[in-house]
Amino acid sequence: MAYRDLREFISQLEKEGDLQRIKAEVDWNLELSHISKLNDEKGGPALLFENVKGYSTPVFCSALATPKRLAIALDLPRDLSVMGVAREWMHRTMQKKIPPVEVATGPCKENIDKGDKVDLFKFPIPKYYKKDGGRYIGTTHAIISRSPESGWVNLGTHRMQILDKNHAGIWMIPGKHVQLHLKEYEKLGKPMPVAVAIGVDPTIFLCASAPFPPGESEYDYIGALRGLPVETVKGETVDLPIPATAEVVLEGEVDPIALRDEGPYGEYSGYYQATFPKPFLKVNCVTYRNNPVHWGCTTGKPITDIHILQALNRTALLWTDLEKMGLPGIKGVYCPPETGGYFTAIISIKQLYAGHARQVGTAVVSCPSGAYSTKLVVIVDDDVDPSNLSQVWWAIGMKFQPDRGTDILKRGFSSHIDPSLPIEEKDTTSRMILDATTPFEWRNEKKPTLITLDEEVVERVKRRWGEFFPSKTF
DSSP states (O other), X not given: OOOSSHHHXXXXXXXTTOEEEEOSOBOTBTHXXXXXXXXXXXXXXXXXXXXXXXXXXXXXXOTTOSHHHHHHHTTOOTTOOHHHXXXXXXXXXXXXXXXXXXXXXXXXXXEEEEGXXXXXXXXXXXXXXXXXXXXXXXXXXXXXXXXTTTOOEEEEOOOEEEEETTEEEEOOXXXXXXXXXXXXXXXXXXXXXXXXXXXXXXXXXXXXXXXXXXXXXXXXXXXXXXXXXXXXXXXXXXXXXXXXXXXXXXXXXXXXXXXXXXXXXXXXXXXXXXXXXXXXXXXXXXXXXXXXOEEOOOOSSSSSHHHHHHHHHXXXXXXXXXXXXXXXXXXXXXXXXXXXTSSEEEEEEXXXXXXXXXXXXXXXXXXXXXXXXXXXXXXXXXXXXXXXXXXXXXXXXXXXXXXXXXXEEEXXXXXXXXXXXXXXXXXXXXXXXXXXXXXXXXXTTTSOOOOOOOHHHHHHHHHTHHHHSTTOOX
8 A cells, every 4th residue: 555645654553553642732842852762762652743832733753663663654564574674675676666747736735835934933843852953844854856967856865954934954965866966056056956845655755765876766766665656746936846745845945055054963873963064955935735744753862763764774775786786695684773774784695605705795885775884794694684683693703703704994985974983084984894604615514513403392392382381372
């Protein structure tokens, strides 16, 4: 089932008993985010705050904080793990991509504010953490831009801070696709038209926040995941394709040269990211639905919903890239939410030849989805589930030999969010490939013998389980 909009997703969560409506008054200033963060830490339901202090419209949080809700978002079996959902994502997107279709109008245009009527404070935007530089209107959204050279349309998720009633700072990370588009506009000496869709169908946000290859539009992959094309409308003031059912749409332009201070912000690393000058959006028009739902997330220290969803889309795209490279023997891929879905990748392989593990390790940091920010790649044998960190640590402790199994690479594409790098050295990172496999070339008699339970005895014990533990079955 493809959700037409965010509201259908919220409705489905409620049907499945995975949504809590908060009717008590909640302050947008820190209180709302702290409720959400504590709820995430307890594995609680998605939250719809219906009584935000000073506002009449709701805020939706904790949307994708469990594997079950990721499965609901993509209409998959509810018992799938993050890695299981990622496998299905890979299968869907490696089939035929489905481009968007333009429609004449949509719910996102039920209300239109232009010029002096634009006021970003009209919406119940939270302040998430005490030292944040302000209120962040963009945490779960899609920033839409188009390359003036090739026509490539990109959707990206980059944090956005309200600076005043009609300006919002955008952190365009160097090398990210929206920043590449801005550089093209800088060459032309023109401002870049931008639209920001807030409160979208969950597949739109899942793809906007994913590291797809440059030159390819996220819209096509969203269609593949949904099984249906995304319906888009043209902006009122920008010639860009905008999701027709978005709750709120900001339209405006970004000057490639002008900068304003943005931050600090409590990032997904669990640390504040410092204030410094960044590009900003001058908002010329806001369109929005009646009673719009603002979708936000708390980010911050793992694990919240942003870490779960980044684990999903990074795992899915990395797995897809490795399959497209034709690497044999890939049995599982996992980018754990404990490290934000970034920085770490764990790959399980069935070794087919000497050097196979190293080949996979170097491929991870060379492919489009793995090149950005990855610092640690762990390769394990196919008897290890890469999403089971207890098994991974067992493999590291029992199979990893530091002098044989460690490669250090330098000057990789880093994330400026990485708190292990000093502020003045954020552009590049070192990387470690950790080979925790049994060497393929070892003769069988040299390989350690794995302890396993006797299958016949296991089956007999299972049948008699009730004798040993009355009133219980295995």
